[in-house]
Amino acid sequence: MRGFATVLLFFLYSSSVLGAADPKECEVCVKVMDDVRATLSKEDSRKKPKIEAAIGDYCAKENLGSREKKICYYIDPIKRDVAHPYSLGMKSLKVCQRINKDNAEICTVKFPLKTEKLEKKDLTKLRVKQLKKILADRGVECKGCIEKDEFIKRVQDTEHLASDEF
Known part of the structure; x- marks a missing residue:
């Protein structure tokens, strides 16, 4: 019985630790995906060609920050792979996590720390x-x-x- 309790505690602990997602996980990718989603109508957000075009238009903008440009560098060649889960209504974080499996650098792009207010x-x-x-x-x-x-x-x-x- 003691062994069962230990195993149960282990699973409860691991599920709580693993289930808690880092709020800054894939933060730049999520921002890019959310920005692309904001340019699409609800109807167009279900059409893969429209999503691919929206990604291309977003990445062609002149006023993108360096981090957004880096994400575009990674996702522009795989627009079709990004558009499929996106068209199914998958949340931006999940899309980023999915494409991060193929290119582990996507979620390593982070925004700089704001150090002025750090205690x-x-x-x-x-x-x-x-x-x-x-x-x-x-x-x-x-x-x-x-x-x-x-x-x-x-x-x-x-x-x-x-x-x-x-």
Whole structure:
């Protein structure tokens, strides 16, 4: 009986951990898919050729950000594969997850962190690599920094250098 309870707890734990999706998962891809969906009428969102054309029109825009252009670079050649689940009414996140199986780089494209408003508790959640990137974006080095707390302190000390490009 004890073994059964252990197995049951394991499945409950794993389903709660695996079931909780990261809100930033495939965030740029989802934005692109939502933007494409917004250009289509309800009737056209069921027609594959119209969806393919909408993806092409979206990706041809001049005012796209670099991250959106990168997603377009990945999805433009596979418009037909994207249009099928899209035409069935699949949510944008699911479409992105599906095409991510064939090209694992699609969901790695992320929007930059907005660092101006991050508190210490938020900074502790970041990896050292991310903290180093923030410092590099600010043009600051952290010589002699070894511990994560040292990087966090340096990020906080240089907060006034944060760019307003976000």
